[in-house]
Amino acid sequence: MDYESAVKISGLVKTFNQKEVIRNCNMTVSKGRVYGLLGVNGAGKTTIFKLLLGLLHPTAGHIEIFSEDIRISKNKILRDVGSMIETPIFYEHLSAIENLEIHLSYMGIQNTDIQKTLGIVGLQNIGNQPVSQFSLGMRQRLGIARAIIHHPKLLILDEPINGLDPVGIREMRELFQELVKKHDMTILVSSHILSEIEQISDVIGIIVDGSIVEEIELASIEKDFADGLEEYFFSIVNGGMKHSG
Amino acid sequence: MVNLLKLELKKTNIRTYIISASIIGICMLGIIYLFAYAPKIEPKDPDMKMFAGYENIIPLFNTICMFAFSLLSSVMFSKIVIEEYAGKRTTLLFSYPVSRRKVFLAKIAVVSLFVVTAMITSCISIFTIFGISESISPVVDGNITFEIINRAAKTTFYMSISAVSVGIISMAIGFIKKSIPTTIISSVLLCSLLSNIVAGSISADSAIIIFTIILVLISVLVINIMTRKINCMEV
Ligand SMILES: Nc1ncnc2c1ncn2[C@@H]1O[C@H](COP(=O)(O)OP(=O)(O)O)[C@@H](O)[C@H]1O
Ligand SMILES: [Mg+2]
Numbered sequence: 001m002d003y004e005s006a007v008k009i010s011g012l013v014k015t016f017n018q019k020e021v022i023r024n025c026n027m028t029v030s031k032g033r034v035y036g037l038l039g040v041n042g043a044g045k046t047t048i049f050k051l052l053l054g055l056l057h058p059t060a061g062h063i064e065i066f067s068e069d070i071r072i073s074k075n076k077i078l079r080d081v082g083s084m085i086e087t088p089i090f091y092e093h094l095s096a097i098e099n100l101e102i103h104l105s106y107m108g109i110q111n112t113d114i115q116k117t118l119g120i121v122g123l124q125n126i127g128n129q130p131v132s133q134f135s136l137g138m139r140q141r142l143g144i145a146r147a148i149i150h151h152p153k154l155l156i157l158d159e160p161i162n163g164l165d166p167v168g169i170r171e172m173r174e175l176f177q178e179l180v181k182k183h184d185m186t187i188l189v190s191s192h193i194l195s196e197i198e199q200i201s202d203v204i205g206i207i208v209d210g211s212i213v214e215e216i217e218l219a220s221i222e223k224d225f226a227d228g229l230e231e232y233f234f235s236i237v238n239g240g241m242k243h244s245g
Numbered sequence: 246m247v248n249l250l251k252l253e254l255k256k257t258n259i260r261t262y263i264i265s266a267s268i269i270g271i272c273m274l275g276i277i278y279l280f281a282y283a284p285k286i287e288p289k290d291p292d293m294k295m296f297a298g299y300e301n302i303i304p305l306f307n308t309i310c311m312f313a314f315s316l317l318s319s320v321m322f323s324k325i326v327i328e329e330y331a332g333k334r335t336t337l338l339f340s341y342p343v344s345r346r347k348v349f350l351a352k353i354a355v356v357s358l359f360v361v362t363a364m365i366t367s368c369i370s371i372f373t374i375f376g377i378s379e380s381i382s383p384v385v386d387g388n389i390t391f392e393i394i395n396r397a398a399k400t401t402f403y404m405s406i407s408a409v410s411v412g413i414i415s416m417a418i419g420f421i422k423k424s425i426p427t428t429i430i431s432s433v434l435l436c437s438l439l440s441n442i443v444a445g446s447i448s449a450d451s452a453i454i455i456f457t458i459i460l461v462l463i464s465v466l467v468i469n470i471m472t473r474k475i476n477c478m479e480v
Contacts, residue, residue: 053340056479075342083340089333091256098255105252106341 005064006031006154006186007052012061014047014210021047022210025061029188029203034176036201036218037190038233044210045190046086049158052188053083065154079107082152084160088143092132096123096142099131100149107150114149121145122171137164144172148179155179155187161196173200198229206236249343249351257325262317262359269313270367277306277375281384298387303397304453308443310368311404311411312436318360318412319432323425326352326416331423335480346472353468357409364405372397396450403457410460411435417467420474 007029014022022044029035037045050056052063054074063070065077090099100114118124121141126134134142140162147155161169179185191197197204198218206214214236218229225232283296295301329338329352338348376389411432419428443456 050336050480055336055339057477075344078340078342081340085336085340086333089337093258094256102252102255105248106343108342 004031005029006066007188008064010062012051012063013059014051014056015059020210025211027205027212028215029186031186032180032184033203034180034187034189034201036197036204037188037207038194038197038204039192039207041192043207045207046158049085049156049190052156053081054078080153081156082147082150083156084143084147085158088139088146090131090142093130095128095130096126100146103146104150109150112149117145117149120175137168140164151183153185155185157187157189159190161191169196169199176200194229194233206233208237246347246351249347250355253325253351253355262321265317266363266367269317270370273310273313273367274371274374276309277302277371280306299385299389299393302385303393304400305444307400307404308440310364311408312440314360314364314405314408315411315432315436318356318409319415319429321356321359322412322416323419323428325356327419327423327425327428330420330475339480345475349472349475353413356412360409360412361405364408365401368401400453403453407457407460410464411439413464414467417471420471
């Protein structure tokens with residue numbers, strides 16, 4: 001299958017205090033797909049997402065989003081990106097609607113149906129209570145609402161399923177499928193939990209020690225590995241460990 | 246830019262600051278009467294000379310006012326600037342397609358305008374109340390001349406600008422450590438230092454002008470440095 005790429009990372013390196021956290025990382029996310037970035041805690045998932053959003057500057061390497069270099073056209077790219085990095089942060093004393101209004105204003109967008117988006121993520125009857133009274137799951141949903149409300153072309157969600165129950169996970173999967181199909185979005189999600197990634201993505205990228213060691217269609221793993229993703233994942237991760245000594 | 250200013254207002258709970266400014270105003274009203282009555286309490290004490298006559302009371306009162314509003318401005322800068330750039334908030338703020346410099350300047354503008362307006366409004370109200378009560382039953386010896394009013398107006402204006410500058414400078418110090426307590430402590434220290442200088446040179450009109458200009462220049466410099474820092478900040 002051949003897809004145009006939404007995100008293309010090549011030779012990416014990021015060091016913090018002389019420590020290489022991302023090393024020679026290559027990654028390609030095709031348009032219109034749900035790409036799951038899978039890796040243990042500390043593998044570098046959040047760091048890669050922050051580099052994609054221009055929140056961190058790469059030490060070396062290139063990042064292209066929709067064929068534009070993030071260092072050159074950052075603001076142009078950011079208009080088309082929705083993101084949620086780690087736990088979402090809100091203006092606690094304001095309501096969900098006010099938080100979304102502020103977000104839209106920064107994004108430079110008007111006339112968007114806020115209630116409809118809240119409905120999509122399952123927060124329809126929340127009224128005007130301040131976000132400080134929200135539960136963890138509600139915050140996560142509001143974070144996703146904020147990431148999609150301005151109709152981005154690329155959605156970047158860092159561990160979006162943290163704090164959701166099994167029903168919530170299923171709703172997210174359905175939501176992602178709908179966003180990809182109806183709104184032509186490309187979705188990039190990360191997780192350290194195999195079963196979550198398996199349930200929501202089409203393509204999986206496995207990150208080990210700051211480098212993506214494998215990018216593969218979920219369907220082909222299911223075909224070749226009878227025991228499923230878990231078996232496959234361990235073979236890759238252990239292999240990766242051996243290579244790096 | 247207007248949109249960014251409106252957004253800052255929307256994000257902050259501006260009512261809290263209006264209430265704080267009003268409370269400061271009420272305390273300051275008490276202070277001006279305290280100064281006015283001071284010489285009556287101990288008429289023989291030579292130290293009380295500093296409270297003799299309007300031309301002494303008013304600059305002294307303005308200095309205390311500047312102290313109070315400097316603290317208010319440093320608290321506001323802590324909440325609106327330091328808190329946003331120190332915590333996880335920055336991740337959200339920096340993922341918007343807006344110039345970081347403009348957002349930062351919008352924050353400075355909101356706090357500065359608020360503090361200057363609040364201080365000038367408070368002082369005008371206090372002087373009006375005090376002026377009326379003095380014309381009915383005077384406490385202070387001497388007449389309220391046009392020159393005294395004119396000087397009070399000028400001093401209030403310059404001191405309100407100084408109050409903002411002190412806030413900006415302490416914000417810059419607090420920004421190095423990304424800490425709210427540092428910001429507020431810096432502002433207390435700066436104020437104590439400055440009040441002493443001002444109180445020492447109270448009779449000279451030009452002193453307050455020079456002193457304001459120096460503070461403004463330092464503020465512009467630190468805003469420049471901070472803008473550059475924020476522009477290449479990684480979060
Ligand atoms: N700002 C930073 N300064 C120093 N080290 C960092 C910084 N951010 C992340 N790291 C390190 O980079 C590694 C990868 O972190 P991260 O991207 O958060 O992993 P993940 O999201 O996959 O759990 C970790 O070892 C972490 O300690
Ligand atoms: Mg992470």
